[in-house]
Structures are given as C-alpha cells and as structure tokens.
Amino acid sequence: MEVGILGLAGSGKTTLFSLLTGSGGALAATLRRDQAAVGMGRVPDPRLDRLSEMYQPRKITPAIVRYVDVPAVGGDRPGEASLNIPELRTMDALLVVVRAFASDAVPHPLGSVDPARDLARIEEEFQLQDLMVVERRIERLEKDLARRRDPELAAELELLQRCRQTLEDGRPLRSEGFERADRQRLRGFTFLSIKPILAVVNVGEDAIGEDAFADQRWQQWLAGPATGCTSVCATLEREISELEAADAAAFMADLGIVDRALDRVAREAYRLLGLISFFTVGEDECRAWSVPAETPAVEAAGAIHSDISRGFIRAEVVPHTELLAAGSLAACRQQGTLRLEGKTYPVRDGDVVHYRFNV
Numbered sequence: 509m510e511v512g513i514l515g516l517a518g519s520g521k522t523t524l525f526s527l528l529t530g531s532g533g534a535l536a537a538t539l540r541r542d543q544a545a546v547g548m549g550r551v552p553d554p555r556l557d558r559l560s561e562m563y564q565p566r567k568i569t570p571a572i573v574r575y576v577d578v579p580a581v582g583g584d585r586p587g588e589a590s591l592n593i594p595e596l597r598t599m600d601a602l603l604v605v606v607r608a609f610a611s612d613a614v615p616h617p618l619g620s621v622d623p624a625r626d627l628a629r630i631e632e633e634f635q636l637q638d639l640m641v642v643e644r645r646i647e648r649l650e651k652d653l654a655r656r657r658d659p660e661l662a663a664e665l666e667l668l669q670r671c672r673q674t675l676e677d678g679r680p681l682r683s684e685g686f687e688r689a690d691r692q693r694l695r696g697f698t699f700l701s702i703k704p705i706l707a708v709v710n711v712g713e714d715a716i717g718e719d720a721f722a723d724q725r726w727q728q729w730l731a732g733p734a735t736g737c738t739s740v741c742a743t744l745e746r747e748i749s750e751l752e753a754a755d756a757a758a759f760m761a762d763l764g765i766v767d768r769a770l771d772r773v774a775r776e777a778y779r780l781l782g783l784i785s786f787f788t789v790g791e792d793e794c795r796a797w798s799v800p801a802e803t804p805a806v807e808a809a810g811a812i813h814s815d816i817s818r819g820f821i822r823a824e825v826v827p828h829t830e831l832l833a834a835g836s837l838a839a840c841r842q843q844g845t846l847r848l849e850g851k852t853y854p855v856r857d858g859d860v861v862h863y864r865f866n867v
C-alpha cells in the first residue's frame with residue numbers, strides 16, 4: 509500500500525516525507541525510483557502501546573505505510589513544473605501538501621499563498637486527466653460496439669458515460685458511490701480523482717492552533733467521501749522530532765499542543781487506505797498487522813505467513829479492550845471472551861488474534 513505525497517513546488521512535501529518516514533535530512537538513505545523517494549512510515553497506534561506495556565515484549569512492530577515523495581516534473585522555473593501524473597497513477601492514496609505558510613525565502617509558484625486555491629487546482633488537473641482517459645476509451649468502445657454487440661463492452665460504455673458526466677459536472681470520481689463490480693471495472697484505468705485523498709495544509713508557526721479550514725471553500729473537502737483534511741506545521745514538527753522525548757513533551761506542553769500533528773497525518777492516511785489493524789501479542793513480539801477491512805481470518809493469516817493461512821485450523825480472537833481488561837489471554841479464555849473463529853470470520857479493527865494452524 510503506497511501513499512503518494514504530492515503538491516506544488518515548495519509546499520513542504522519533502523519535509524513532511526522525511527518526518528513521516530523518519531529519514532531526517534538524509535534522503536540518500538531511501539530508495540530512489542525514477543525521481544521519487546520511497547520510505548516506510550510507522551503508523552502510531554496507542555492500542556499497540558498499551559498491549560506492549562502489558563506484555564513488555566522484546567520487540568514492538570507497528571503497522572507500516574509506504575510513502576513516496578513525488579516531486580513535480582519539468583520546468584526549472586517556478587510555475588512551470590507540473591504534477592507527475594504517471595507516477596501518481598500507481599498510488600493507492602494521495603497526500604496533497606498545500607502551503608499556508610508565508611516565507612519570503614520560498615517562492616510560491618502561483619505568486620501568492622492560498623491553500624484552498626492550490627488544492628482546487630490540483631483536483632481540477634486530476635479531473636481533466638481522468639476525463640481525457642474516459643473520452644479516449646469511450647471513442648474506442650463506440651467504434652467496437654458499432655461492429656459487434658458485446659454486453660460486457662456495452663456495460664463498460666455505460667459506466668464510462670456516467671464517469672464522463674461526473675467529471676464534466678466538475679466532480680471527482682470518488683464522489684460517486686460505485687458498486688463493487690463497477691469499481692473493479694474501473695481499476696485498470698488508474699483514475700486519479702477516484703483515489704482517496706488527504707489534504708495536508710502546511711501552516712506557519714504563527715498560525716498553530718488556528719482553524720486552517722475556516723474558509724468556506726474547504727466545505728466540500730471536509731464533507732466529501734474518501735477525503736480527509738488536516739493541518740500540520742512542518743517546521744515545528746521537525747523541531748519537535750529533533751528533541752529528546754522528555755524535552756519534546758515539555759516543549760509541546762509549553763505551546764499547548766496535545767498531540768503530534770504528524771501522528772494525525774499518519775493515522776489519517778492509514779484510514780483513507782481502508783486498512784485496519786489486528787494484533788498478535790506475546791513476550792517475544794507485539795505487532796500490528798494491516799489488512800483491508802472485512803478480510804476473512806484465513807486471508808488475514810497470510811499477512812503473517814503463508815503457512816498459517818495454508819494450515820489454518822482456527823483463529824482465537826479477542827478484542828484488545830477485553831484483553832487489556834482481563835490481563836492475559838488465559839484469563840480471557842476462562843472468562844469466555846476469547847472466541848474461536850473459522851476461516852470466513854471477518855477480522856475487525858483492534859482484534860487480538862492467535863492462530864492455530866498445522867503444516
């Protein structure tokens with residue numbers, strides 16, 4: 509699962525990428541694919557923290573999201589650079605960084621700071637790109653259907669006509685509640701405006717604590733399906749991350765900051781990907797595993813090891829809250845909160861799972 513970080517030049521993409529992936533300034537440490545940097549980011553999870561406090565394991569492994577810092581392409585002069593569309597098409601979700609901080613040192617490619625405008629520009633570009641793909645395909649389909657009848661092609665044409673209408677109305681494809689089968693049909697087109705999108709407003713130090721979304725133009729983003737909005741002050745987050753834990757806590761308390769904006773971004777990106785976490789626990793390791801919501805237990809086992817999936821007998825399942833209250837899996841077993849589930853059980857967010865398997 510990959511989240512692509514994009515935005516206009518100088519909006520703070522690389523700063524945020526480094527923070528999310530803990531790669532500091534040393535981007536050399538991350539893989540380079542074309543011109544994009546790829547890195548792993550931990551998903552902070554208080555549930556895993558509490559389970560780990562209980563088990564005191566030798567190793568704690570959080571869920572991981574892959575982030576890709578997707579720089580704009582072309583144009584050496586500001587304003588000429590445009591979004592790297594081919595790279596963005598392969599992403600599972602998009603994280604758009606829009607700039608709200610003022611700085612004379614960093615030129616804004618559009619000449620002025622206006623985060624809602626910047627986001628609208630980017631979204632328009634996505635819709636335009638999608639519309640071009642849709643129109644090309646419709647043309648092709650109409651030619652083919654003129655020659656021979658094919659119910660599958662006819663269904664695709666109808667679906668794409670619906671997409672065209674949506675885009676012509678100036679709405680993103682993610683605003684359509686497509687049925688599962690239709691979503692499947694649309695997958696191969698790698699549309700951009702259908703991807704879940706997280707808008708991260710990068711605010712200046714002087715605007716921390718203010719509502720970054722007071723402007724009316726944010727309404728559609730705050731309400732839309734598969735969209736998220738959050739704000740972060742990238743430079744402040746960088747300062748905090750450079751401090752020792754105790755100093756960081758004191759520094760944040762001074763400023764009246766309750767939680768790290770960075771953690772919020774990571775959690776929100778995870779949610780938009782449609783992922784849930786289940787946990788495995790023990791003295792060796794407490795670990796969060798990512799699976800798409802509604803994954804059956806036998807498939808979720810495959811996230812751990814294919815052998816567990818292959819040799820699946822039963823899953824012992826207890827919500828993490830019950831385990832924390834009871835104090836041990838044995839106590840849960842005694843109290844009857846530890847359930848035995850079969851292959852088709854849809855694993856829930858926050859389940860602690862112990863697999864019984866035989867290979």
Ligand SMILES: Nc1nc2c(ncn2[C@@H]2O[C@H](COP(=O)(O)OP(=O)(O)OP(=O)(O)O)[C@@H](O)[C@H]2O)c(=O)[nH]1
Nearest residue numbers: 517518519520521522523609611614711741742743
């Ligand atoms: N004052 C201020 N400066 C910031 C903030 N976030 C980023 N910057 C500065 O803005 C400049 C650009 O930040 P980057 O993270 O490199 O932005 P980018 O989007 O990766 O830029 P390109 O890759 O060149 O498009 C750097 O000099 C940052 O230090 C912020 O919140 N406040």
Ligand SMILES: [Mg+2]
Nearest residue numbers: 521522523579
């Ligand atoms: Mg950059």
